[in-house]
Amino acid sequence: MVALGVSLVAVSGVVACQSQPAADFATPVAVAPSSAPAPVRVPVSDGSPPTTGADAPVRLSIPALRLDAKVAAVGIDERTGDFAVPPSVDRVGWYRFGPGFSAPAGSIVVAGHVDSAAEGKGAFFRLGSLEAGDVVTLTGPGGKDRAFEVTARERYRKTAIPLEKYFARDGEVRLTLITCGGPFDAATKHYRDNVVVTAVPRA
Numbered sequence: 001m002v003a004l005g006v007s008l009v010a011v012s013g014v015v016a017c018q019s020q021p022a023a024d025f026a027t028p029v030a031v032a033p034s035s036a037p038a039p040v041r042v043p044v045s046d047g048s049p050p051t052t053g054a055d056a057p058v059r060l061s062i063p064a065l066r067l068d069a070k071v072a073a074v075g076i077d078e079r080t081g082d083f084a085v086p087p088s089v090d091r092v093g094w095y096r097f098g099p100g101f102s103a104p105a106g107s108i109v110v111a112g113h114v115d116s117a118a119e120g121k122g123a124f125f126r127l128g129s130l131e132a133g134d135v136v137t138l139t140g141p142g143g144k145d146r147a148f149e150v151t152a153r154e155r156y157r158k159t160a161i162p163l164e165k166y167f168a169r170d171g172e173v174r175l176t177l178i179t180c181g182g183p184f185d186a187a188t189k190h191y192r193d194n195v196v197v198t199a200v201p202r203a
């Protein structure tokens with residue numbers, strides 16, 4: 001089996017991987033209305049500058065998954081248009097053109113690999129098993145922690161994922177974790193769906 005990771009494609013959506021995730025659940029997150037509908041494409045195209053390194057998260061911890069992963073600041077691979085996640089499957093990538101660690105609003109996006117033929121299970125191999133109330137801790141510069149609580153787990157066909165919702169820079173602040181799900185297509189070497197987990201700051 002070929003190496004499997006995560007990619008963000010302007011036309012077809014976010015790609016990454018795990019099979020047979022559990023049933024979806026969701027609690028709506030308030031998003032400010034836009035004056036015009038946002039195109040479903042990679043938000044790097046909106047002209048926003050990248051968040052500075054002073055506000056870049058450095059670690060992601062999820063006790064329910066026994067996960068403690070390094071976070072790398074990533075953008076878009078100009079050659080392929082894919083989300084440029086770290087090549088090592090045990091690391092995850094934070095989308096540096098969106099909200100950063102201390103953001104007061106918008107979606108802080110972190111995407112990760114599920115597995116690899118060469119390296120085995122990835123950081124987000126069991127992302128689809130998270131439940132409401134599970135704690136996710138993001139660590140920022142200087143070792144400061146920011147705790148979030150899972151409120152939603154949803155699955156979409158890659159061609160139907162609402163990127164404008166998950167990559168928004170407005171609305172209530174939330175942490176968005178993305179990987180793959182659904183059946184594996186042996187012909188294309190890709191999983192059909194994306195699993196998206198949303199978490200909000202703990203009270």
